[in-house]
Amino acid sequence: MVDVASNSELTERVTHLEACLATLLEQSQPSQRDHRPEAATAARDDPDQLARAVLTDTEPTVLAGRLGALAHPVRLRILKACLEGVTKASELSALTDMGTTGQVYHHLRLLVGAGWLTTPSRGNYQVPKEHLHLLVAVLTAAAAHPHSGKRGRLADPAVG
Secondary structure, eight states: OOOHHHHHHHHHHHHHHHHHHHHHHHHSOGGGSOOOHHHHHHHHHOHHHHHHHHHHHSOHHHHHHHHHTTOSHHHHHHHHHHHTTOOBHHHHHHSTTOOOHHHHHHHHHHHHHTTSOEEEETTEEEOOGGGHHHHHHHHHHHHTOTTOSBTTBOOOTTOO
């Protein structure tokens, strides 16, 4: 039996995610955009076409690097801490479940390299404001994935 409340919530989240993606497409660099109005409208209205366009216009290794930088619990904790105002590498290292200082710096380098964090000054990190919508879109999509076991918790791929 389908839970109507969760189905409605999922529909709202998908609608919000689609709106974020449409905004991002409109704000994308001119060299990455198709300037024909009908193509932009079609891409917004057809998720398959939108997905194909993103996968065609962006090098797969670039996408994998950006997504891979988010694919670790410590990196997600670092992003959360930065959004909560913990911006110094030393403070991030002192937080629970972050690992050693060396591991934290490794994760910070990956997040900076992928563009999810910037370093406004030495030893300080922040999520660039211009990437917040992108980060929200990716995290919302991952949290609302239809194959997750529980809302907000992905199913173990090793289990059936």
